[in-house]
Amino acid sequence: MKPIKLTLMLLAFFAVSVKAQQKVIQLYPGAAPGSENWNWTEGESENNAFNTKVIYNVVHPSLGVFLPDASIATGTAVIICPGGGFHTLSINSEGNDEAKWLNQHGVAAFVLKYRVVHSLTNDPVGELVAQMAKKDFEQQVSKVIPLGIADARLAITYVREHAAEYNLSPSRIGIMGFSAGGTLAAASAFNYTPANKPDFVAPVYPYFPPALQSAIPADAPPMFITAATDDNLGLAPHSVNLYTKWIDSKHSAELHMYAKGGHGFGMRKQDLPTDNWIERFNDWLGLKGFLNPIDPKAVSPHEKEQQAENNRKKYDEAFHKDWANIKRYDADNSKITAAADKSKSVVYMGDSITDFWINADPSFWNGKPYYNRGISGQTTTQMLVRFRDDVINLKPSVVVILAGINDIAENNGPIKLEDVFGNIQSMALLAKAAGIKVVLSSVLPAVAFPWRPGMEPALKVERLNAMIKDYANKNHIVYLDYFSTMADEQKGIPKALSGDGVHPNLAGYKVMEPLAEKAIAEALKRK
Secondary structure (H helix, E strand, O other): OOOHHHHHHHHHHHHHHOOOOOEEEEOOOOOOOOOOOOOOOOEEEOOOOOOOOEEEOOOOOEEEEEOOOOOOOOOOEEEEEOOOOOOEEOOHHHHHHHHHHHHHOOOEEEEEEOOOOOOOOOOHHHHHHHHHOOOOHHHHHOOOHHHHHHHHHHHHHHHHHOOOOOOOOOOOEEEEEEOHHHHHHHHOOOOOOOOOOOOEEEEEOOOOOHHHOOOOOOOOOOEEEEEEOOOOOOOHHHHHHHHHHHHHOOOOEEEEEEOOOOOOOOOOOOOOHHHHHHHHHHHHHHHOOOOOOOOOOOOOHHHHHHHHHHHHHHHHHHHHHOOOOHHHHHHHHHHOOOOOOOOOOEEEEEOHHHHOHHHHOHHHHOOOOEEEEEOOOOOHHHHHHHHHHHOHHHOOOEEEEEOOHHHHOOOOOOOOHHHHHHHHHHHHHHHHHOOOEEEEEOOOOOOOOOOOOOOOOHHHHHHHHHHHHHHHHHOOOEEEOHHHHHOOOOOOOOHHHEOOOOOEOHHHHHHHHHHHHHHHHHHHHOO
């Protein structure tokens, strides 16, 4: 759990990053014009020579809708046309993956399934490879290309007509396409109407020979083009030619021609500069003003990232000046006088789960002799360092210690569970030596950390809780078991009780509060 400002910022971005396709829109109310007699069934193939999921035998063109979180939405949309030689659609590496990436940067995405050549087997990639070796391949696909272009134009029209529904600007509807999908994207920059004119175009290693081109319109949209010189299909000149014509006609264009990358790199990771092409596309969108939110109250993703970086710098500076953040409660602690009645006073010692509690449910704290001494992001080692200042010197009757989840997350680096338990044990011993009664809380359930993916904390949480419970039972200390009440079948915290799977929401705190007060009452009764 990072400090509160940074935590909330990062959680917002992680929440966006996991969004998936929200719905599918059928572009035509019935049979698509030009393919009324097509009666085959759309299929999927994952075990193929492309080593990626492909869609084939598309009969009913559709749009998969991917919308960004409203807090970072820019109002810009991109229609994405996957490639696949007009026989298949590389739906992930040239479609859904780009859509999710764009969502993280505030851009709405609509992944287009357009009509392709009929595959006769369940190995459409194998069929495609065989057909590409034939001399008449271009003649074969020439029949379906106009259908795909029509689907792309209708997709632009649909998104523009429904801009208000998706909180988009009707003047910020662009199109991106890969290889064969690049044909559709590039073609949309010609012979358009006001309804289906793209506001920007991004062909990526497109197939776009002169035979498909016509006169460049006077109001042609700006164009972003990228490809690799070593394109193994020999399509690099198509990108260069398109860029040259756009510049010669005095229209805006940007070309990124990578030395290596081959054909079909999409969102594949090859440890080459082509891995970052989409970041250059995002830079270009920013330069063109497409990343400035249409809502004047909204903050752009770039500004949010800058805010997060500033918060990170502030945290690092404070971290080095006061590692345990002893000064955090210095002023509050000075107001608590020795003369005050502390017969039932309680200090809640903890991390962000305790820190956030007072704002999530102020009614729990108001009018009670409770002192919240939680600090977001802290490990048990930091709490132990400030334990004298924030607990012992306040001379409460009871201390409720809730700690350990940040150690499991390795916020300050790797640490053995035995050492985490040792820190909790040391706090308990210090409190008892000062005549303060102790409540040791279980760590709350968690199966993942939004700020540190891949940690899989559930087992460690259970092991640490077992240590704490055993120690409490053997030393006549009250054990406050949040875990058993709040854990779901996966041994995590259910969505009804937490927004991020770690921090309780109001409902979660409402579950914790009676358990805490029962434990405090029990501690006060003990000799």
